[in-house]
Amino acid sequence: MSDSYDTPDQRNLLDQTAQGVIGQPLDRPEGALKACGQATYAAEHDLTNCAEGVLVGATIGCGRVVRIHRDEVLAMPGVLAIYADQAMLRRNAQGTAGEAPIQDVTTVDYYGQPVALVVAESFEQATAAAKALRVDYDVTTDADFDPAAVEYEPSEEADELGDLDRAMDEAAFSIDRTFTTEAHNSAAMEPHASIADWDGRKLTLYGSFQMLKYNVKELADSLGVAEKNVRILSPYIGGGFGSKLGISHDAVSAALAARELGRPVRVTLTRQQVFETITRRSETRQRLRLACDRQGRLTGIGHEAWVTNLPDEGFAEPVTQATKFLYAGQNRRLALSIGRVQLTTAGSVRAPGEAVGMQVLEAAMDEMAEAAGIDPIEFRKRNLPAELPGEGLPYSSRMLTEALDRGARSFGWDQRHQQPCQRREGEWWIGMGVASAARVNILSKAEARVTLRADGGVLVESDQTDLGTGSYAILGQIAAEMLGVPIDRTDVALGDSDLPAGAGSGGSWGATSTGSAVFRACEAIRATLAHKLSVDVDELRLKDGLANDRPVTELLDKDLVETGRIEPGKTMKDYSQASYGAFFCEAAVNAFTGETRIRRMTGAFGFGRVLNAKTARSQCLGGMVWGIGSALTEAMEFDHRTGRLMTHDLAEYHVPVHRDVPAIEVILLEERDTVASPLQAKGVGELGICGAAGAVANAIYNACGVRLHSFPMTPDKLVGRLPDPVGA
Amino acid sequence: MRPFDYRRMADLQPVDQPGDRLIAGGTNLLDLMKLDVEAPRRLLDISRAGQDRITEHEGGLRIGALVTNADCAADPRIRADYPLLAKAILAGASPQLRNKATTGGNLCQRTRCQYFMATDTRCNKRQPGSGCDALQGVNRNHAILGTSEACIATYPGDMAVALTALDATVEVLGQGGTRLIPVAEFHRLPGDDPARDNVLRDDEVITGVTLPEPVAGRQIYRKIRDRSSYAFALVSVGAVIKLREDRIARVALAFGGLAHKPWRDPQTEAILTGQPPSPALFDQAADALLAKAKGRGGNDFKIALARRALAAVLTEATEE
Structure with a gap:
């Protein structure tokens, strides 16, 4: 075979x-x-004679290291060595890179970037020494830190079909909206950590990684050693969400130090370092243009996105990925542009592309349905293409209609008021929203x-x-x-x-x-x-x-x-493959303060055969919790004068807490997709986030009548636009 | 971390040497030590130094400085007569933190300004004279009232907002004996000396907080925040409001998240007192409260939010 x-x-x-x-x-x-x-996690392995390394982050956003004042720190108690090696990683590896990312920490590409590793006998000694280490910099004064202030250029050729401008002009109904989303951090529970242990030429690295076959190549290439001499052990991982796809600063610096010192070395990132140095999801600006005829059939879809990354990074958040296959419309324009900023490397964060692309597309679809005077579920169902637009490929399987219908029944969609501001309980406007879920399937x-x-x-x-x-x-x-x-x-x-x-x-x-x-x-x-x-x-x-x-x-x-x-193989090329679903959200918006609280959510998902109903459900639940965070709270806030991240811990970067997460219902739709895999199963790990925040945004509108085009939808954005709390 | 000495204290005594810091629950101080914002030479641990009881006091209550936030919020007398205080405490932090945090320590909680907590930035509170990076920087949760060009930090806590509305008094022991400071005068405005959060002298220690005789009326604590728990207030309001014959007979209002101290404005209260409640009256009160409010960009929204928070609280307090 x-x-x-x-x-x-x-x-x-x-x-x-x-x-x-x-x-x-x-x-x-x-x-x-x-x-x-x-379960022993990466940093918890207890190796004899293990030294402790702590990374030192740059206190400038762009420039060069001129001098490291080593001597005064080498004299501190317990300090063994200071490394600022050319092989140390300046950036972490992108997912599936399989080769060394950009190395050499004498150049500073972003604020907080590791510029040195201090190794000492104890963690406390290493931490004290790392804080005491003085570094002189040559600062680049004209660096770009503000995505709103840089030039963008096409990241790939635009995907065009027909004439979108004309479709917009001739449409019975159309909308043209620009949305923004903020940068996100994976914020996995377990910080990135590595323990390196050399036995002659052979390295054993205890780390926290998602894709070991690539990580071995990345590590070997970074260290200049043969792959066969690198073994990575990563049996338990406290969450990854993309942030551990490629190797990070901890792995290479631990391995270099351990080799030099002839003893094991452990390097654990602090929570702040995880935020400052590990791949972020790019913030996005997205222009959505939708056009439809009197019957509510889409005649045009435009989805253009602007994202950022560091110079020389190949990754551009693939925002429009699902827009290509999800809805009909013979006139189309999908385009992605990239701007270069000196902020942490942008890369894959749970569901790159769909996570922020779908939430915006689905918010726009809600506006379009309203403009056309059609129920948003019916509007979506009316616009599912028979084959992949522009390419004519069949869909492998697509449970979207079923997900919308099953979810709607279970959620009680028929209780929704068509107009906003119709349901008030005490101080709270109550509204319902729906969104489709879609995520490409990859074997x-x-x-x-x-x-x-x-x-x-x-x-x-x-x-x-x-x-x-x-x-x-x-x-x-x-x-x-x-x-x-x-x-x-x-x-x-x-x-x-x-x-x-x-x-x-x-x-x-x-x-x-x-x-x-x-x-x-x-x-x-x-x-x-x-x-x-x-x-x-x-x-x-x-x-x-x-x-x-x-x-x-x-x-x-x-x-x-x-x-x-x-x-x-051929099945990947001959079919459009994706997992599908639908989200339903009931949100309460405080009529006075603009605080939004999610009251309940339902998600219905079809992703081929369910291999384990409990773990699949957990993936969907987790995705929807991320959707709540993306909709309401999560944002990396940079000081655009310096590139310094100001929300670099879990007190300031707001992931949802238990009280933000209501009872969530997950409906798993049984399906067999023979095209996707011999298991008849498709991917589910990221599906639960792909569109979830759109359902929240739509519920907010249905509650209080305010269409925000800016995620996260925090009270500051709503408060000035809410209707009179008392008069209404 | 930096090396430091540690001594456990049997009694609640003021510190006697420069570089000494008292530590009780440590929920704020330890974080700041890890960040190098605080670097005490010696920690004097007062967590076992008594003063951990709530007692009857002149018709009210006296809360020992070392009563934990959790114990205070759970006390039946507090819950019955000063529900505002219990609600405010429970609106803050997490159960784990409230189990450790103490009454005296919480009054001394330092600001959450991100620049204050980052030693690689400029901050006049942390390093007098260095400048303020928050003025033109990320300042979404900064002060709009009583600020200066030297500092726009807020006092971040919830408990003190309630104590301010309840007219509580801080009891302080110094070398010269005990002095009493109204909570409303305990914290200070930054002016040109933002390094000092409050009027506590270096050689003084908080021994307790006294609450006056309970007053009649509705007590409300409203905290507006980005997520429903474990977030600092964007705006908070502590209110004690008594209605008589459809008029506001008595009102005490304190605000969190707006200033370097829990904010209490006599003029706002005067406008409301004696009047029948109405949206127009609430607006008028907000006009007075916010007349001198100044946004710095990111926190501009707080002016509108404070107005609506006040309206929400007054509406709730004066409803049938």
Whole structure:
């Protein structure tokens, strides 16, 4: 069998198997360890004689390091060394880079950028010394720190179809709006941390990463060593959300220091350093132009976005990604422009593109539906294209209509008032909003090894990571289902770069891609078992350790070991593939103060086969919580005179707290997508955020009649525009 | 971190050497030490030095300086007679922090101005004479009343706003004995000396807070913030309002988030007193409150927000 997935697998094998664990809402096998503090995270490994490194951040936004006053700090108690090595990372690696990012910390590209590493016997000594280290700079005085004040240029050729300007002119109804979103930080619970330990030429690095096969290459390239001499261990990760796709400052500086000192070195970023030095999601400006006819059929869609990054970075937040395939309209213009600013590297943050693109598109769709006088659900359903606009490709599967309808029924959409300012409870305006969810589906190259042990147990092995998302659970379920083995006899080993290279966690592709590799390895084992039983593989029935009612152990004189592989193939090119859903939000807006509180949310999602109903639901819940943050609170605020980030901790950068998050209902729509993967599953990891904030924005409008075009929708933006609280 | 000495104190005594700092709950001081904003030579730990009771006092209550925020907010007498205080405390921080934070310490809470907390920026409060980066910088949550060109920081706390509306008194022990300071006069405006948050002298320690005899009326604490918990006030209002025969017989209003101190404006209260409540009256009161308000860009919205916050509180307090 070819590794690449070229033709849809119509067998739906996971519906024929007998074990009955696939899709079940099983607990994560490592969950209890994490809840009890027994899962060892990167910084927690206890290595003998480990020295402690603390990074020193630049106190300028752009320029060069002229002098580091080493001597006075080297004399401090416990201080072992100060590094300002050319190999140290100036920027962290972008996702799937697979090579060293920009190095050499004698140049300063952004405020807070690491310029040195101080290593001492204790963490306290290293921290004191790092704070005491004086650095002289040559400051670049004309650097650009303000996205509103720089020039933009096209990041790619605009995607144009027909004549949008004319469609706007001739439309029965049209809107032309410009929205803004602020920069975001992933703010994962576990800060980035590395412990480097050399054994001769071999480096073992305990770190917190999402994609080990790329991270090994990035680390080896940065250090100038062979890949085979680098091993990364990352079994448990306290959240990534894109921020751990590529290696960061901690990994390389720890490895350099450990090599020099001949002893292990630990480097942990402070919370402030995570905010200041780890990839941000670019702020965006987005112009939405929508045109439709009298029947509410879209005739034109324009989505143009302006984003920023550091000079020489290839990444540009792909804001219009979902707009390409989501709605109809024969006249189209999608364009992305980039401006260069000296702010932290912009890169992938959970659902790059859709997270901020969909929330704006969906807010604009709400305005368009209102202008056309059509219910916003009906308006969306009326504008789903039969095939990918401009390219004529079919959709692999698309549960959007079902999600809108099922969600609406469960949420009670029929209770919504069409006009705003119709429902008031005490001081609060109450409103409802809806938005579509969409996120591209990607199958990524992956490899996994499955062992059916002679004792009847199963071992699944891959360098796949588990960010807390459920990889351990899901990969075990796939193997248990395919091999007819009870789940408690299925072991899963992940997060070790010496294991077969999985897809890694990112782009919502981990479960389906590495899961497909596990599936294929299991297929090979099933073929062997069928052969041993002298039956056709279609006649094989595996359940509870029995193969066609014989104990499978009777067939095994030794372990059966198979490696499964998958690569994206023709199905990726021949179809438009995405996961879909719908969000419903009931928001309360204080008529006096403009404070918005979410009262309830419903999300309905279709993403192919559900591999584990509990972990899938958790992904959707988490995404919707992010949607609340994106809609209402989250913003990186920079001082545009210096490029200094002023909201660099969790007190100032407002992620939602428990009280901001109401009861959220998640509806998982069963679906089989044979085009997407042999599992008939698509990605779900990021789907829950893609559009969620749009539903909130639309609920705010329905509540109080104010259309804001600026996220997050904080009280300061609403207060001046609210209707009279008493007179209304 | 910098090395420092530590001594546990058996009694609540003023500090006697430069470089000494008292520490109780440490919920603010330890953060500032980690940020290098505070660098005491020695910490004198008063958390076991008594003064941790709430007692009857001249018809009111006396709250010992070391009563925790959690205990104070849970006290049945506070909840019954001074609900404004309990509500204000519970609107602040998180349960974990309130378990540690103390009454005296909370009065001394320092500003949350991001420039004050960043030693690589200019701040006249942290480093007198260095300048103020907040004036032209990120100043969304900065003061609009009583500011100076030297400082636009706010006092960030909630408890003191309630105490100000309740006419509480701070009891202070110094070398020369005890003195009493009305809470409304405890914090000060920045003027050209923003380094000093309050009128406490270097050789004084807060021993307690006294609340006068309870007064009749509705007590309201309204805190407006970006998220529903664990965020500092954009604007907060503590109010005690007594209606008689459809008129406002008595009103006390204190505001948080607007100034370097909990803000109380006699003129605003005078406009309301004796009048029948109406939106027009509330507007008139807001005009007086905000007559001298000055936005600095990011915080311009606070002028409108304070007006609406006042209207919300007065509406709630005067409803049937």
